[in-house]
Amino acid sequence: MEVIRVDAEHPDAASVERAAVVLRRGGLVAFPTETVYGLGGNALDTEAVARIFRAKGRPTYNPLIVHVADSKAARALVTRWPDAAGRLAAAFWPGPLTLVLPKAAAVPEAVTAGLSTVAVRVPAHAVALALLRAAGVPVAAPSANPSTRVSPTTATHVARTLEAEVDLILDAGPASVGIESTVLDLSGAEPTLLRPGAVGREEIEAALGSPVSLAAAHPPENASAPRPSPGMLERHYAPRAALRLFPEGDAEACGRLARQASEAGLTTGALLRTPIEAPVDHPYPMPATHDGYARLLYAALHAMDDAGCDVILVEDVPGDGAWAAVRDRLRRAAHGS
Ligand code: TXA
Ligand code: MG
16 A cells, blocks of 8 residues: 655645556545545446445445536436536535435446435545546545544544555545535435535525425334435444543533443543543543534544543533534444444
8 A cells, every 4th residue: 555645735746646547447545535535446447346345344235425526527427417406516516515316327336335326526625626537537435444433534544444455545634624524315305414414404405495304313223114324324433432422511420431431440531622620541622613523523533542442431512503413423423332
């Protein structure tokens, strides 16, 4: 595996071309986007797509997002481009919004896990866009982490877990958004939010001038029932450590959980939003704003894993819409742990 350091705003053409060649030859390139690093392969090459699934240990029923450089390239991958898609693309692309639309025949079923729809997005990152243009093919890219684990916001996170599987990493420093894109299904009768992300539901509703419904929070256990979003496994974005949420500002609850854990001989960490004293081995102060928090969340979880934490105490975040995506990630990371 090769790591090439590139400038996040002005990547040099030769480095980008090196990566584009790897993609065109069926190889895998980890590249930066504004949300998290992606593990990219040529979306039209079923062998490359199969390699992505193998590299991540990803269940084959979980479809991939296809990245393109502009809406024209996105339209070439779908059979229907509703008015809503046009409006949202104009409002949020390039940006952290993924649209699910009926797929064109050119998109292999391996990418969409056999679904009749495809997820497409134009990332807001100069390196990603330069790579997509140079490659000249749509790039299927899930987050560059082993399935169910914490997504990578730096090249180091990628190298640590996927070193053996990736041919090349473009390292452009830390991601600016820090959590994954919002996934919105436009293939049905009404727009449905499948995954909360950096673009808020309210912002989407404002751009559409109409309401957006929410997909069922958890996929049905019944395997034959339709899965609105195959990727929404309950335990996801999970560090090795167990996560325990406690109410905002509740120093007493935090102390109790910390004492229980240390009496059991466990190494403890804490993600703290308010200046409470947490009797843990590795306290980690987090930003007070939702976007600042999102930017640092995965790096904090990776750091706690590196520090050997067995338990991470997490001070809960506010309940309003602006925090929906962060709240979703924290709950998924905590689920079943
Ligand atoms: O920010 C992001 O979206 C990052 C960067 C690399 O772009 N990518 C990412 O990909 O988060 P991944 O594979 O980790 O998550 C893709 C999500 C999954 O929940 C998957 O189930 C859903 O999108 N998805 C993909 N295609 C879909 C489809 N046709 N219908 C419904 N959901 C789909
Ligand atoms: Mg992922």
